[in-house]
Structures are given as C-alpha cells and as structure tokens.
Amino acid sequence: MTSAYVMKESNARLGIMLMVATTFVFAMQDGISRHLAGEYNVLMVVMIRYWFFAAFVTAVAARKAGGVRAAAATRQPWLQSFRAVLLVAEICVAIWGFTILGLVESHAVFACYPLLIAALSGPVLGESVGWRRWTAIGVGFLGIVIILEPGFGVFQPAAIIPLVSALMFALYGLLTRYAARKDSAATSFFWTGTVGMVAMTAVGAWYWEPMTGGDWMWMGLLCLTGAGGHFLLIKTYEVAEASVVQPFAYFQLVFASVMGVILFDEVIRANVAVGASIIVAAGLFTFWRERQAR
Incomplete structure (x- = not known):
C-alpha cells in the first residue's frame, strides 16, 4: 500500500469526522435560532448573527495573501451580491419555519435540497442529468409528499416554508458553483458575509427589540456556532474531496431532530420518518451517481 494511498484514506476519514462535527455545530445553531426567534423578531436575530459573520469573513480574508482587497476583487459583483442576499433571505425563511413547524419537520423537508440542486443543474449550469438521477429526484419528491400529507385532513400551508427554503438554498448552491468559474472560494465567502450583513442591517434595524x-448569552453562542460551523466546513473541504464528505451532511437532520425532541418536545411522526428516509436515500444515490459520472 503506497504512502499516497494511505494519506488519501487518512484525509478522507478526517474529512468525514470534520463534516459530522460541522453538522452538529450547525444543528446547535438551528436550535439556538429556534429559541431566539421564538422570543424576538427573526429579522433582528439574523441581523445580529450576520454582524458577527461579516467580522469573521473579514478576519479570514485579512489573513490570506492580498488581504481584504484581494478577497473583495470580483468580475461579477451583481452575481455575488445576489447570492449573498439570496442566502440571507433563505436563512430568514428557514428560521421562520423552525418557529412554526419545529426542527424535525423543517429539516425533514429541507433535506431535499441536494435533489433540487441536481434537478436545477441542467437549466442553471448546463450540466447533463441522466434518467437515473431524474428517477432519484422523483423518488425524493415522493418522500416530500409523504411528509406533507396533502390528502389527509387539513393541509397546512406552513408546511411549504421549508420547501421554499430548500429551493432557495439549492439555487444559492448552484449560483456559487457558477460564480466559482471566475472567482475564488475566498471571494465568494467574503461577499456572502459582507453583502449579507449590509442587506440584513437595512431590513433588520427596523425590528430592533x-x-x-x-x-444575549444565547445570541453570543449563536454567533460562535455560526462562525465555528463555517470554519469547520472550510477545514473539511481542505482535507477531503467534496464527493466523499457531502453525504455525511445528512447528519444535520439527525442532530437537529434529536434536539427538537429533547429540547423542544417535538414528536417525530411516522410519515415524517418514512418521508425523510426516502429523501435521504434518494439524495445519497444522486451523490453516488455524480461521483460515478466524474
């Protein structure tokens, strides 16, 4: 066994552990967001979170070669700005969903975002999507239907909130890929934090409470988990290939569901468990097919 192969395997294991740690930190962030947004306006909570996030991305940029000026340099400012605003809007929608549906059901539906990325990669990026992945996408949406139960009792329109959030996050992911054709990851990261902060302050300042x-202690912890989660995610992609670690991002669904049950007395209904399992299985298949295609 060559040393290069051993190092690659070691990096894969480290990357997987880092991704699992990342999902746990982000699940903590969602739990804290659910608590704070239940007490205060969602827009204010996200605004304060983004103040810290912008400071974090600026500090990261300052430590890299070229500093902040190099990180801010882009040939596609409108695209980068739209990405940033789209993400901050998605976060607001997602947290709003936590307060109405809870962590369990919100994350169960949100887990479909990789399927939405696969479905939209053709029209947005011009990528080819074969019949196997289209089948997986169809199966995944069957899982969403099972969770939403549109034919049983009174359908709650609020159940659409995490689906809208997933669609927004999928589009953000695709636009990030598109932006990567001309800009570095550091540039996209910098614009995401700074423009998002400016946009959120312009809206959230009107809803100060x-x-x-x-x-305030919980808010401080929310800011730390946000920055810590992104730091872990950066380290994850530094040591391992995205195709290796991405399937383990589904652990966030597990961790968030456990927090929802233990901390917020939520209940995992049978249809939610079945539907989420179908969505995750379909998502894992699309990851596998993408890796095979590459």
Whole structure:
C-alpha cells in the first residue's frame, strides 16, 4: 500500500469526522435560532448573527495573501451580491419555519435540497442529468409528499416554508458553483458575509427589540456556532474531496431532530420518518451517481 494511498484514506476519514462535527455545530445553531426567534423578531436575530459573520469573513480574508482587497476583487459583483442576499433571505425563511413547524419537520423537508440542486443543474449550469438521477429526484419528491400529507385532513400551508427554503438554498448552491468559474472560494465567502450583513442591517434595524441578559448569552453562542460551523466546513473541504464528505451532511437532520425532541418536545411522526428516509436515500444515490459520472 503506497504512502499516497494511505494519506488519501487518512484525509478522507478526517474529512468525514470534520463534516459530522460541522453538522452538529450547525444543528446547535438551528436550535439556538429556534429559541431566539421564538422570543424576538427573526429579522433582528439574523441581523445580529450576520454582524458577527461579516467580522469573521473579514478576519479570514485579512489573513490570506492580498488581504481584504484581494478577497473583495470580483468580475461579477451583481452575481455575488445576489447570492449573498439570496442566502440571507433563505436563512430568514428557514428560521421562520423552525418557529412554526419545529426542527424535525423543517429539516425533514429541507433535506431535499441536494435533489433540487441536481434537478436545477441542467437549466442553471448546463450540466447533463441522466434518467437515473431524474428517477432519484422523483423518488425524493415522493418522500416530500409523504411528509406533507396533502390528502389527509387539513393541509397546512406552513408546511411549504421549508420547501421554499430548500429551493432557495439549492439555487444559492448552484449560483456559487457558477460564480466559482471566475472567482475564488475566498471571494465568494467574503461577499456572502459582507453583502449579507449590509442587506440584513437595512431590513433588520427596523425590528430592533431589547433582549434580556440571558438571551444575549444565547445570541453570543449563536454567533460562535455560526462562525465555528463555517470554519469547520472550510477545514473539511481542505482535507477531503467534496464527493466523499457531502453525504455525511445528512447528519444535520439527525442532530437537529434529536434536539427538537429533547429540547423542544417535538414528536417525530411516522410519515415524517418514512418521508425523510426516502429523501435521504434518494439524495445519497444522486451523490453516488455524480461521483460515478466524474
């Protein structure tokens, strides 16, 4: 066994562990967001979170070659700005969904975003999507139907919120790929944090509410988990290929569901468990097919 192969296997294991740690930190972030957004306006919570996020991305950019000026340099400012605004809007929609549906059902539906990326990669990026992946996409949406139960009782329109969030996040992911054709990851990361902060401040400042001392502690932890999660994600992609670690991102669904049950007394209904399992299975298949195609 060659040393290069051993190193590659070691990096894959490290990358997987980092991805699992990343999903746990992001699940903590979602749980804290659910708590704070239940007490205060969602827009204010996201605005404060983005202040810290912008400071974080600026600090990261300053430490790299060329500093902030190099990170900010782009030939596609409108695309980068749209990406940033789209992501901050998606975060607001997702947290709003947490307060209405809870973590379990929101994450169960949101887990379909890789399928949406696969479905939209053709019209947005011009990539080829074969019949196997289209079949997996169809099966995944069957899982969503099972979760939403449109034919049983009174259908709750609020159940569409995490689906809209997933669609927005999928489009953000595709636009990030598109932006990567001309800009570095550091540039996209910088624009995501800074433009998102400016946009969120312009909206969230109108909804300021005084916070208690205890909730300021939770807000501080929210900011730390946001920055920590992104730091872990950066390290994950530094040591391992995305195709190896991406399937393990589904652990966020597991961690968030556990937090929803233990901390917020949510219940995992049978149809949600079945539907989420179908969505995850379909998503894992699309990851596998993409890796095979490459």
